[in-house]
Amino acid sequence: MADEHLDKYLEDIGIDVDGEDISAMPDDDDEFDEPIQAHVQPIALEGDTKERAEAFLVNFLLNFDPAYAVEINRVQDNRIYADIFGGDPGKIIGRNGKTLQALEYLTNAVLNRTDEDNVRVVIDVGGYKRRRDDRLKIIARKAASKVRATGKEYVLKPMSASERRVVHMELADDPSVKSESSGEGRNRKVVVKPNR
DSSP: OOHHHHHHHHTTTEEEEEOOEEEEOTTOOOOOOOSSSSSOEEEEEOOSHHHHHHHHHHHHHHHOOOEEEEEEEEEETTTEEEEEEEEEEHHHHHHHHHHHHHHHHHHHHHHHHSOOOOEEEEEETTTTTEEEEEEEHHHHHHHHHHHHHSOOOEEEEEEHHHHOOOOOOOTTTOOOEEEEEEESGOOOOOEEOOOO
């Protein structure tokens, strides 16, 4: 996403990216001389990375649906773990986790706008990612078992980068198999092979 598109989006949801007030300007043919304040109050993203992440997510969720809340659980190894609760989890998760993935991408783009920031925000909703990771670990172990039994490689369905990472990490300590990613773009998948 280009910076000007990101700035426009952030301004539209009320986040002050330049430290200036956001106000709706009247049209040329409007009779008003004074600018009309936007209905969304801007917030400045100030403080440390954890505070900025929380401020962004709280403001985003208030504008999306006030029934949601966010809690920053921990900060560890340049990662911030946030949980969203309340409201309808399905609206935030989206089909196959696409909405959640987009929110995570947007949050990381906002927080890492400058070169000095190098942090990754991991967002979960109602334990969705935890359950998904548990399922992926089971799939990885079953694939390794099939590879050991047949001696042939096993190709998993296409996955996102974060899903592939879970599979690779699960199989990293298994000396009988190795895993690698294959394919391009959305068709990228994990191939589990015998470790000869």
